[in-house]
Amino acid sequence: MDIGLLGALDVRENGVSIAPTAPKPRQLLALLALRADQVVPVPALIEELWAGTPPRSARTTLQTYVLQLRELIATALREGAGHEDPEARNAKDVLTTLPGGYLLASGGGTSDIREFERLSELGYRAMEDDNFACASRTLRQALDLWTATPFADVHTGAHLAMEARRLEESRLCALDQRIEADLRLGRHRELLAELTVLTSRYRTHENLHAQFMLALHRSGRRGEALHVYQQLRALLVRELGLEPSARLRRLQHSILTATADGPGAPQQYDDLAGVS
Incomplete structure (x- = not known):
């Protein structure tokens, strides 16, 4: 079984998708795939599917969803089989009922x-x-x-x-x-475009801003590096009531008092160790 969860749900048995289209069976498969090769307790599955307010028929409905998944698995096993194998896995081997819950067996996938x-x-x-x-x-x-x-x-x-x-x-x-x-x-210039996007997305993440400051400084853009610090400081003070960390302030001071290659410039990334 091949399991893809870092994006759209993509679970395949023998190269054939077993992902259902209905929302709750998809949700069930996602949680079983996330915990592949582990027993997922029935209460956890019910909590996931019905957010603490399950219907009286929750266990019966859950069993129905399991049967639907097994039908998809059985189809995938048939389509993916190149020949009859008496020892081949069946749907109940892949999605197993165990005391207290269910287990999706990846088969080493x-x-x-x-x-x-x-x-x-x-x-x-x-x-x-x-x-x-x-x-x-x-x-x-x-x-x-x-x-x-x-x-x-x-x-x-x-x-x-x-x-x-x-x-x-x-x-x-x-x-x-x-x-x-x-x-x-030393890939400072290569990182500038990426860090521009990341610092816009993670507006209060100090380490990304520190990395952006250093990349700008090492690219000969000291004024822009200091501007990044000032923008971050203003945001932290306005939205969180906080000053930048001591390490970030030291980096700012190091850039402020140095030329790109002169005394006091941050020569190594050690200047940023521990900034978070």
């Missing part, structure tokens, strides 16, 4: 979320080893797995919505580290 997490971890280890070229390449591969927001075409209840937030935070962390790796590799 792929999952874009698991691959993203694997590649991200490799990228973080490369950063720790100061292997910035490997970190940049690996984290870029992880981020390329994303095609849109998680579960983009699925109605999300409490469980999927919480997981979507966690995944978005993980993506932002991987993005932050990939940009840091690129900065350490």
